[in-house]
Amino acid sequence: MDITIHTSVLPHVDPEASLAFYRDVLGFEVRSDVGQGTMRWITVGPAGQPSTSILLAPPAVDPGITEAERRTIGEMMAKGTYGWILLATPELDDTFAKVRAGDAEIVQEPTEQPYGIRDCAFRDPAGNLIRIQELR
Numbered sequence: 001m002d003i004t005i006h007t008s009v010l011p012h013v014d015p016e017a018s019l020a021f022y023r024d025v026l027g028f029e030v031r032s033d034v035g036q037g038t039m040r041w042i043t044v045g046p047a048g049q050p051s052t053s054i055l056l057a058p059p060a061v062d063p064g065i066t067e068a069e070r071r072t073i074g075e076m077m078a079k080g081t082y083g084w085i086l087l088a089t090p091e092l093d094d095t096f097a098k099v100r101a102g103d104a105e106i107v108q109e110p111t112e113q114p115y116g117i118r119d120c121a122f123r124d125p126a127g128n129l130i131r132i133q134e135l136r
Contacts, residue, residue, distance in 0.1 A: 006051060007043070010083045010128045011059035011073075015040040017125035018056045025102035028054070054085065077127050084129035092134035096120045099132075110134070 012018035019042055022028045028044040031053055035041055038058055045053040059077060060070040076082035089095045092110050099122050100106060107121035107129065118134040 004051065007053045007055050008085060009055045009057055010085060010124070010126070011077060012040075012042070012056045012126045013038070013059070013077065014125055015042060015056065015058075018042065019044075021102065021104070021125050022054070022056065025099060025104065027098075080123050080127035080129060082128070083126070084131070086131050086133065088133045088135050090135040092118060092120065092132060095132055 015038060019030065019033070022042075022044040023030055027047065029047050031043040031045055031050075033040060033042045035058075039061070040056075040058070042056040043053050044056065059082070060073045065073075073082060096110050099120075105123040107123060108119075110118060110120045112118045118136075119131050121129060121131045124130055
């Protein structure tokens with residue numbers, strides 16, 4: 001089989017804040033921006049990697065989700081325990097400095113982990129946890 005990861009989904013609560021964070025702080029390209037108000041689906045991705053994207057989407061809009069599930073998702077997002085993603089860069093310290101300057105909520109500064117990687121962690125404007133590993 002020849003399978004690739006094309007798009008991963010993270011929720012947003014403020015599309016403008018999420019767009020500014022992923023575009024201006026992380027330097028991702030905006031691939032599409034569909035919808036209006038808070039009901040926007042924004043696709044972003046790293047420059048030079050057109051086949052890999054993150055879809056920033058409004059949470060819990062699937063008609064099959066119950067009101068109780070919507071409340072649970074909202075509570076988890078508020079705590080920062082709903083969405084997360086792992087990214088990687090060969091320039092962890094420079095990337096972390098840009099993230100810090102962008103006023104992201106810092107969870108962990110660049111740290112050598114006991115399991116053999118060096119990484120950092122922060123939250124995007126919706127509370128999603130983002131970990132960035134250093135490529136060596």
